[in-house]
Amino acid sequence: MGAIAAGVNLVAGYPGTPSTEVLETAAKHNDGSIYVEWSTNEKAGMEVAAGAAYSGARSMVTMKQVGLNVASDPLMSLEYIGVKGGMVVMVADDPGPISSQTEQDTRHYAAFAKLPCFDPSSVQEAYDMIQEAFELSERYGTPVFFRPTTRVCHGYASIDIKEPSEYHVNKPDGFKRDTMRWVIFPRLSYANHKKIEARNAKLSEVFSDYKRNFIERYNENNDGVSRGIATHGISYTYTQEALDSCRASFAKKDGDAETEFPDVLKISTPFPFPEELAVKFLTGKKEVLCIEELDPVIERQLIYLCGKYNLNVKIRGKLTHDVNDAGENTIDSVKESIAGFMGWQDMTANPDATGNGDDAAPPQLPVRPPVLCAGCPHRASFYAVKEAMRGKNTIFCGDIGCYTLGNAMPLDMVDTCLCMGAGLGIAQGVGHIEPDKTCFAFVGDSTFFASAITGVVNAVYNKADMILVVLDNSTTAMTGHQPHPGTGHRMMELAANYEKPADDIANVVSIENVLRGIGVAAVETVNPLDHKKSVEIVKKMAGIKGVKAIIFKSPCVVMVKHDKPKAVEKDKCVSCKKCINSIGCPAIILNDGRAFIDASSCTGCGLCAQICPVGAIV
């Protein structure tokens, strides 16, 4: 919404939790003047956004933190070229991590790429700040980072927004040919590198005066406060909550007696670091606690400044183990860190309801790992491969998507998972070392387009021996069903016809044709819910030399109308539990020792009925 108010002309991105909703919101509230696309991957999106900004448009590209690794190639060069229209690189970080492979910190990328970085701490601030990010980007002709974290991305709040009449209007004046500006050469990079360093020194000064970097003083008497807290992002709001709660406890206990509270430094632009403001904050302090999520970026900056300006301040934080060095912060963890830092011994966690009554131990709670949905076609695909290859020497290389959940018992069909598209390469590498192993790589349809095609070319070119299994459910399911090149829908049309997307608007890129075009030895497409046929095809493929591909095609169960639920015929069921122990469908539960199908969750996919040895499921 903030980007729309800033007059954004083009938004591109690749879905990834927790960044996905930004692009979807822009598409939903589009008055028709903004071009919005789901790109094939983050690199494609970055380049599309750069091209638009070359043409004077305000553009934005959205992705999650690991997506930035894919897009880093164009980004690192774009740093030297710069842009004409404002360009915001919106990268969502995921402390925890709650749904990511890594806890990487995009603030490092900003420093590495020498690009300004904005770090919002609330929904309101994100709305306001992204407009300021566009302005700064345009003024200095450089892409800028905007990096919210999960709790800001997946928060909502009542906020003040602009009326459409107050929106910034940007009319792109088009691309102007100028090879000295837009064509990267070593000499140009050298010249621009010097300019970038000078600009960033200037931006450090600009950011010291930026209203969202500030020092908050909690004491009436400002002088002589010897301790401070430096923080950022959502942790700033945890700090506010924790300090409010401590102040309330002190007021209750000591009445008017004044307790010294720490000054708080809030950093909204970790790069270029607002040096002057930070030195002002450090001067006269004895100790400073840095409360950050992911990496100790502010902490290291403050240590550096203490050395540079010869300030005798002890900097504490993650490096001194005063703050957790991994995982996300909470109000409780921040309060504990502050209480420890300030020596407030009785300011621990609030009493809660678990302390009521007797101190009986709580009952043991069930663990709830995420699992494939009831009726998910991936379950059938994994089970077909498992049955066909039972007893054989195999490896199953997984990938990123819903189908990573094929790792759970009882399927247990994911031996490796690294990053988007990596399963293909890993399967080849294992195969070169162990020629007797049948190497499988599983990849989803969206991941196939995003980053697996080059892996297939590599396999064919280098004469690998492997089986590629494409799990084609015709959507990007994990992140909430975004379209991709194989679906025949594009974001623009989807948003315009949200209720009823028209059929086949874009050209469908056929996975089967792509694979045949590359020269894969054998390609078969089969519905995984036909268990017998699926097993036969896997066995047939395992007998062929070279690179083979099986496309298991069946739509995501969340997207389609369900069939009539199956039921167990009590008189026929022999309680062998094969249905439960082999496929682990959440719709099948045990009731008095017998399998029982929960009609409200069963989708009628029929996999269990094909497995039951006595035909008791109908």
Next chain:
Amino acid sequence: MNNNIFFCGVGGQGTVLASKLIASAAMRRGIPVMSAETIGMAQKGGSVFSYLRLGENLHCPMLASGTADIIIGFEPAEAVRSLRYLRPDGCVIVNVHPIMPVTAVLNGGSYKVSEMTEYLKAKVANLTLVDCKRACDEIGSPKAMNMVMLGAAIRTGVMDLSLDDIKAAMRERVKPQFVEMNERALDYAG
């Protein structure tokens, strides 16, 4: 009046819609709201939480332990898991119909609902048990559950919102053919 509300359940139970309805009902009354929720990986049968705060001078959408006025628990074991968020004198609404995780079924064991409800009874004075399975059977739709829970939560009076406020917010968000069923679910009082 400020309210801290904690929702918990299992992915797919409709906790997020319930939280959004309270939020939009509050916003229609001019009460500021802040909220955060877990979505993504957690959706697929995992535990889900949603924090909702109503009132002035809020900094952060998350809750500290011991600060929720009410826990709306869509699943009994999840309510027990979330109890540390509840104020010592807070209130709990809980659905007694469990969702057994696949792992529990595989191990041949299921957890005992009575252990969960007994523990809640020992710890929470202001506890309401709701038999959502029976409610849904009587209403005639398995999808009515979140509205049954929401109705029960409003009737505690902990939040300064009426059933009419919620119904008005619900009509704006729900497809017309489901409005009547949802109204009956909100009014369902066991």
